[in-house]
Amino acid sequence: MRDDDRIRKESVGISRRDFLKVSGISFSVPLVMGTRIIRVAGAPVALQGPGKVPMTFTINGKKFTAELEPRVTLLDALRQEFDLTGAKRVCDRGTCGACTVLLDGKAVYACSILAIEAQSHAITTVEGLAAAGSLHPIQQAFVDNDALQCGFCTPGFVVACKAFLDRHPNPTPEEIRKGLGGNLCRCGTYVGIQAAVMQAARMQKGG
Amino acid sequence: MAEYKWPEPEKRSLIGKRHNRLDGPDKVTGRAKYTYDVNRPGMLYGKILRCPYAHARIVSIDTSAAEKMPGVKAVKIIQEPGKEILWAGDEVVAVAAVDEPTAEDAIRAIKVVYEKLPHFVVDHDLKAAGDQVRPAGEETRGNPDAAFAEADVVTEGTYGMAVITHCCLEPHGSIAEWEGENNLLVHISTQNVSGIAAQMAAPLEIPAGNIRVRQDHIGGGFGSKFGPDRWGIEGARLSKLAGGKPVKIMLERDAELMVAGARPSVYGRVKVGAKRDGTILAWESESWGTAGPTAGASPLQQIPYIFAIPNFRKKHTLILNHIGPARAWRAPNHPQACLLTMAALDDLAAALQMDPLDLFLKNIALTGQRAEIYREELRIAADLIGWKKNWHPRGDKTSGPIKRGLGLSIHTWGGLGHASECDLTIQPDGSVRVQLGSQDLGTGTRTAIGVVIADTLGLPLSAVTVEIGDNRFPASGPSGGSTTVGGVCSAARRAALDALDQIFEKVAPVLGAAPADLEAVGGTIRVKNNPSRSLPWQQACARLGGMPLSVRGRNPGPGTLTSGGVGGVMMADVSVDIETGIIKVNKMVCVQDCGLIINMKAAESQCYGAMIQGICYSLYEEKIMDRITGRMLNPNMEFYKLAGIGDIGELVVHMMTGKGYDERGVIGLGEPPVISPGAALSNAVANAIGVRVPYLPMTPDRVLQALEKKGG
Numbered sequence: 027m028r029d030d031d032r033i034r035k036e037s038v039g040i041s042r043r044d045f046l047k048v049s050g051i052s053f054s055v056p057l058v059m060g061t062r063i064i065r066v067a068g069a070p071v072a073l074q075g076p077g078k079v080p081m082t083f084t085i086n087g088k089k090f091t092a093e094l095e096p097r098v099t100l101l102d103a104l105r106q107e108f109d110l111t112g113a114k115r116v117c118d119r120g121t122c123g124a125c126t127v128l129l130d131g132k133a134v135y136a137c138s139i140l141a142i143e144a145q146s147h148a149i150t151t152v153e154g155l156a157a158a159g160s161l162h163p164i165q166q167a168f169v170d171n172d173a174l175q176c177g178f179c180t181p182g183f184v185v186a187c188k189a190f191l192d193r194h195p196n197p198t199p200e201e202i203r204k205g206l207g208g209n210l211c212r213c214g215t216y217v218g219i220q221a222a223v224m225q226a227a228r229m230q231k232g233g
Numbered sequence: 234m235a236e237y238k239w240p241e242p243e244k245r246s247l248i249g250k251r252h253n254r255l256d257g258p259d260k261v262t263g264r265a266k267y268t269y270d271v272n273r274p275g276m277l278y279g280k281i282l283r284c285p286y287a288h289a290r291i292v293s294i295d296t297s298a299a300e301k302m303p304g305v306k307a308v309k310i311i312q313e314p315g316k317e318i319l320w321a322g323d324e325v326v327a328v329a330a331v332d333e334p335t336a337e338d339a340i341r342a343i344k345v346v347y348e349k350l351p352h353f354v355v356d357h358d359l360k361a362a363g364d365q366v367r368p369a370g371e372e373t374r375g376n377p378d379a380a381f382a383e384a385d386v387v388t389e390g391t392y393g394m395a396v397i398t399h400c401c402l403e404p405h406g407s408i409a410e411w412e413g414e415n416n417l418l419v420h421i422s423t424q425n426v427s428g429i430a431a432q433m434a435a436p437l438e439i440p441a442g443n444i445r446v447r448q449d450h451i452g453g454g455f456g457s458k459f460g461p462d463r464w465g466i467e468g469a470r471l472s473k474l475a476g477g478k479p480v481k482i483m484l485e486r487d488a489e490l491m492v493a494g495a496r497p498s499v500y501g502r503v504k505v506g507a508k509r510d511g512t513i514l515a516w517e518s519e520s521w522g523t524a525g526p527t528a529g530a531s532p533l534q535q536i537p538y539i540f541a542i543p544n545f546r547k548k549h550t551l552i553l554n555h556i557g558p559a560r561a562w563r564a565p566n567h568p569q570a571c572l573l574t575m576a577a578l579d580d581l582a583a584a585l586q587m588d589p590l591d592l593f594l595k596n597i598a599l600t601g602q603r604a605e606i607y608r609e610e611l612r613i614a615a616d617l618i619g620w621k622k623n624w625h626p627r628g629d630k631t632s633g634p635i636k637r638g639l640g641l642s643i644h645t646w647g648g649l650g651h652a653s654e655c656d657l658t659i660q661p662d663g664s665v666r667v668q669l670g671s672q673d674l675g676t677g678t679r680t681a682i683g684v685v686i687a688d689t690l691g692l693p694l695s696a697v698t699v700e701i702g703d704n705r706f707p708a709s710g711p712s713g714g715s716t717t718v719g720g721v722c723s724a725a726r727r728a729a730l731d732a733l734d735q736i737f738e739k740v741a742p743v744l745g746a747a748p749a750d751l752e753a754v755g756g757t758i759r760v761k762n763n764p765s766r767s768l769p770w771q772q773a774c775a776r777l778g779g780m781p782l783s784v785r786g787r788n789p790g791p792g793t794l795t796s797g798g799v800g801g802v803m804m805a806d807v808s809v810d811i812e813t814g815i816i817k818v819n820k821m822v823c824v825q826d827c828g829l830i831i832n833m834k835a836a837e838s839q840c841y842g843a844m845i846q847g848i849c850y851s852l853y854e855e856k857i858m859d860r861i862t863g864r865m866l867n868p869n870m871e872f873y874k875l876a877g878i879g880d881i882g883e884l885v886v887h888m889m890t891g892k893g894y895d896e897r898g899v900i901g902l903g904e905p906p907v908i909s910p911g912a913a914l915s916n917a918v919a920n921a922i923g924v925r926v927p928y929l930p931m932t933p934d935r936v937l938q939a940l941e942k943k944g945g
Contacts, residue, residue, distance in 0.1 A: 098334065178452030179402055216877075
């Protein structure tokens with residue numbers, strides 16, 4: 027996917043104010059490229075970045091590794107590093123849901139999570155919902171009910187529906203309207219989506 | 234010789250039925266690759282530095298720091314010092330780098346000095362525009378002054394709709410790469426696969442035939458993606474500077490909303506005169522609006538909308554300002570003209586103390602050749618929404634803060650199929666493939682083509698492979714004006730009929746019949762009225778002599794397979810909370826004519842989608858400009874609001890089919906149903922709260938303002 031010319035950023039000295047800007051999260055990682063030990067309040071702390079650091083992910087049950095800057099979002103890592111382009115970049119600020127993926131089974135906006143934070147979680151993307159060549163009942167319901175037009179919001183909706191139905195196996199129309207309010211469609215497929223969710227709920231109950 | 238017409242109702246095996254989309258499985262699994270998803274080997278990421286000012290002159294540009302950055306492969310100035318910038322977000326410099334963060338850093342490192350110039354971003358106030366205007370024309374017909382004098386009732390009102398953007402979920406963009414000095418491969422998000430190369434050739438100084446254009450899927454266009462755009466050309470130039478490596482430029486969301494297309498606003502003062510019995514006599518309107526920096530589209534020709542009022546005087550003025558350029562937005566000019574007209578007639582009905590449905594029916598002859606279609610559609614829509622039961626005179630008199638109301642509107646569109654060619658290839662093993670340089674915007678174009686070919690050849694839909702999205706395939710028109718389905722289906726039908734003719738020739742001796750006595754039904758070629766004398770499809774194709782059969786289908790061509798001119802009706806039922814100003818859509822009904830329907834499921838989806846987009850622009854969407862900075866205040870998706878799944882109420886679609894409709898051939902459907910929602914919802918709100926909310930979107934503040942003015 028990527029050109030071979032890797033950029034080696036000079037590691038720069040870091041002031042305490044700069045460190046506090048980095049993030050409030052401290053990681054315990056082995057000493058590898060891009061990681062330095064600094065002392066904060068007398069205690070050693072491993073600091074990653076601002077250059078590329080190696081990262082490891084569990085996506086759809088498989089291991090993926092990449093060297094990424096800490097500022098890279100999970101969405102961009104999926105799309106640009108691993109060619110998992112089902113999750114879409116639309117608003118890029120946690121509004122539209124087109125980038126929805128599951129993190130330990132919970133629906134999240136991949137555009138608003140840093141890749142570096144997602145390492146210790148099980149990530150499921152739309153590509154991982156069904157075995158190759160088959161459709162998950164939710165995906166089949168979307169096809170059957172024409173719950174897609176241009177299809178750009180569809181993967182996000184499908185994944186959001188998966189998380190929603192896991193928590194609401196017998197949804198009411200009102201619950202659907204609330205539970206899928208975090209995803210937007212521009213073509214206007216909501217009528218099909220409402221019908222698809224109801225069908226998928228029936229199918230998953232063995233109906 | 235084939236007779237070029239659509240099959241009779243009893244002969245249609247697939248046409249008009251409900252089909253799942255051919256590309257549905259790809260889209261729901263994430264397998265469908267959009268331009269944004271294309272990752273090419275060695276690909277560079279392009280970013281664009283945009284001017285922050287609405288009106289400015291570039292004084293100087295310093296790109297030296299960006300050029301020195303590791304990982305930056307190309308930097309290109311798009312507009313040189315001295316150039317005048319006419320809208321915030323206009324392109325100034327482009328860069329390409331090995332990854333996106335590096336490209337962003339490079340953009341931040343570029344220093345541009347601007348001389349700020351005075352800007353103007355207002356569009357609803359014609360007086361404030363001063364000399365920043367262009368007359369778009371005026372016209373008088375009959376004798377409006379005499380007609381107004383003769384009228385028993387004259388009503389006046391002000392109406393309008395703000396500028397909105399296209400807000401395609403897949404932004405505009407492309408990946409351009411050079412193969413040698415003179416050949417370009419471009420993946421581009423476009424409504425115009427066959428027409429892009431000709432637009433890129435001159436600026437890049439290469440023959441159009443050297444440009445390959447690819448696009449499997451597009452994430453929305455709505456009229457904003459017909460050209461390569463400046464960023465598409467600059468992407469190709471960056472690629473050249475970077476030794477031909479692929480350069481991907483996809484607009485960020487803020488740029489998409491600021492510069493990649495908007496629907497012109499319209500505001501107007503309208504006066505209507507009628508007799509006491511509702512006979513409409515006279516119309517007078519002065520309207521204005523903006524299409525941005527240049528004089529763009531004007532709705533004048535469509536005013537008054539549909540109703541040919543015998544005496545009128547009308548005038549429209551375009552305001553030139555610094556809000557960024559407009560583009561065709563689904564049904565250009567029609568929603569604007571529709572609101573001005575249908576809202577004015579609704580206000581007239583209220584003044585006459587008439588049910589607007591009765592007023593429309595009373596004057597239905599003014600709608601011209603489709604009068605009987607509208608009459609029928611109004612009757613069906615009224616049944617579906619319970620108009621007679623639920624309608625009340627203007628102003629819900631029930632107690633409590635929630636007021637309910639009904640509104641209606643009618644609309645029209647052309648939709649004649651565009652020029653299209655396709656290649657249909659049938660192999661000796663019976664496999665069927667059709668190729669054309671078209672695109673499927675989500676309308677279901679791919680599936681419609683497949684349905685037509687399969688129905689004609691007597692095969693299941695799954696037996697046909699449809700390939701679109703490549704300009705090496707036979708050319709097909711751009712997807713605009715609801716012209717695609719009519720065009721590609723007509724070309725496909727002719728190709729399939731011609732192919733059948735040739736197969737009948739080969740098979741006739743085997744079946745001991747004349748070619749003209751054969752038909753393709755249920756996977757066989759058989760003698761008409763004698764199913765016992767038949768050959769399975771594959772055996773028939775085996776008679777092709779070991780070579781594939783290739784046929785070029787064309788539209789226009791012999792026989793009439795497409796036509797234009799449709800009518801539709803929309804009715805809306807809303808509740809308005811007069812304490813908060815919040816409008817809730819309870820129900821909307823769409824009754825639509827579009828000739829012969831190919832895939833009923835996709836046709837209904839078009840109407841649902843249009844109603845939902847209509848709810849968006851009627852209640853939520855607005856490109857809000859800041860007078861002080863001249864910039865768009867909401868170039869994002871939290872404040873550029875679209876309807877969510879909970880905002881749409883119950884939607885009902887009824888497609889007109891059968892006699893009087895089917896024989897008109899295949900007509901486009903994309904545009905028509907998006908025209909009426911603004912007027913229908915505006916009228917429903919007025920019916921609920923007893924006063925007109927003049928401007929769309931009818932946000933809570935505008936609703937409360939209207940109520941305050943009324944003194945409610």
